Amino acid sequence: MALIPIKFNDFVRRKITLKDIARELEVSISTVSKALKNSEEIGRDTKEKVQAFAKLYNYKPNNIAISLKNKYTRNIGVIIPDIVHHFFTTVFRGIEKYANSKGYNTIVCVSDGSFDKEVINMEMLANGSIDGFVVGLSSETLLKRDYNHLREVTEQGIPLVLFDSITDEIQCDKVVINDEEIAYKAVTKMINSGKKNIALVSTGYFYTVNKNRENGYRRALTDNSISVNENFILRLLPEDNNEKINTFLTKNSQIDAVLTVNEVAAIHAMSVVREKGMKIPEDISFIGFTDGLLSRYAEPSLTSIAQHGDQMGEIAARMLIEKIEMENEGDQEEIFQTEIIEATIVERESTKN
Amino acid sequence: MALIPIKFNDFVRRKITLKDIARELEVSISTVSKALKNSEEIGRDTKEKVQAFAKLYNYKPNNIAISLKNKYTRNIGVIIPDIVHHFFTTVFRGIEKYANSKGYNTIVCVSDGSFDKEVINMEMLANGSIDGFVVGLSSETLLKRDYNHLREVTEQGIPLVLFDSITDEIQCDKVVINDEEIAYKAVTKMINSGKKNIALVSTGYFYTVNKNRENGYRRALTDNSISVNENFILRLLPEDNNEKINTFLTKNSQIDAVLTVNEVAAIHAMSVVREKGMKIPEDISFIGFTDGLLSRYAEPSLTSIAQHGDQMGEIAARMLIEKIEMENEGDQEEIFQTEIIEATIVERESTKN
DNA sequence: TATTAACACGAAACCGTTTTCGTAGTTTTT
């Protein structure tokens, strides 16, 4: 008892360990560990003594040591192409929120659209730092169709959930929205309001979501006996500026409705047609994917397709954590699911019925 | 050599460890460890053998074990109030980018404006998971002025960098923008273009940034011999909707220029005055803090104050990592700095000279 | 009173590394 607790007096700046407590209280480390866990093995007095001491010195177990011992980290790795992006941030918020509620932390790496960064980041994290991944694939990865890094991860037994733009080549849990269906609905809605010359402004076709959206667009037209005019489909490349939209709309002045796969294109397109003196939505109506701030505050406000990123993130996190926590209990056959989030159309001024 | 490598054949799904290599190659763990580090201690043959084997089986050291041993994690903890928020995401992007380039990963926790979450998250991470913190304080924390969690962290010797809204009560590195000066400049700019009745639309005064901005606003007016009209200052609370802006502008119809501390307020205010038939910027001009998508795509586009979140994040990360990596080398006296980022005014249609 | 069971605790292994130190065996020096 009368030992000199050097470590405690002068320098507070060190976390106290089990060993410290054991030394001060002249018991063994195992006793301290058990006492703090309220183990039945330890006597009342000792437990109280240890617990009081621990509280006094604000003992908190070292996460790293626990991770090493227990083989899990309670960290999940999130790889996304971009963080300054409404949809991805909402997905991330969903992930973080759910994960946090389950006692998990999220380690985020931004791939910045680069395949290499995606690979490097995943490799970094796969070496023990995380218990599982939620990944939004980068455009470059989708373009290259090189999924070996994903395969390696799953082969190591690390659970993986893919969201948004996915690939069939990897067997894992996935969560997507009903892109085709919602695009179909959006186009149908425009048709029902009397529009006939409906354009689609899209981006990289390697994004599976864009492929699906285009399918929905096409199907809606043909289902309504409108033949698809390929000239009415614009595919923007990352290097394109908005100028392309300009010429696209000028060349095809018959267009009376536009579906875009993102907000910015829609906003820009709206400003282009307004300059031409066209009325929105009377002369031309707009629907854009992603229900962000822009849609809400644009003039006129933009009818948009809410992708419910929060929900997507939450579900991705739930699926992942379920897999993580299932891992321990027996090797039942792995079953992978693909959850589909129902997107919804948020009606605003840029369309009317 | 002819041992049966059970672990390797049937079940690939486990990361290989030093011990595994040692067993297979019939050398000691220390030899393997050293060989992989290309230590001079180990003979050529052995090194080659070990390295070849390691490459073959794709050996990667376990991060957790290294962290435990070396007392650093190469993780930095980022605590922010909100992630679906342009400014914070840009700051985060700056942090992540710099950290990543230095081999660090970022663990993000969203406090969601809640003091409790901020505290809990920091406590979670402070137990060995991270080497340092970058924190954007939540509004609740600033309101309560309770900074014990920050104090505890710094007392434990964990480096901390605060950004944006800071407090004087904690001694640590900080990075802010020149809020007062840029607000001064913005208001001055409006005065120079002939405006006399300049309003300020702000939010919680507990945000030090808002305090500074208001000071700049006041100083600019008085320096130009315009007396401050307290009625021209509107302070929005989180629970307020945009309606308040409506009545504010209606009541004070003399207002011919508005500075807002965020985009949304400016955008909304612009739509209000446009409905009244006022011309922007002739009848009333606008400048808003935060140079996000809204400013760029609004009609008319909004002159805005770019806070350079990326730069802020990068500098915060740099300061933090410097502190982290300094920790080891001798206990020189701690010197804390406050870096000031120069905000800039991005001129658009909502103002004119 | 001898036997057994319950209680309260400690020793030690383990997680996967790093790193210090010790030491056979060989080579160089004197």
Place this chain on the structure above:
DNA sequence: AAAAACTACGAAAACGGTTTCGTGTTAATA
């Protein structure tokens, strides 16, 4: 030929926990 110096490696401690198993002491049972 003896001493000194390398060379190439292994044993073991350490990081901070968890957990299994063993054991001395006491209390209950026969």
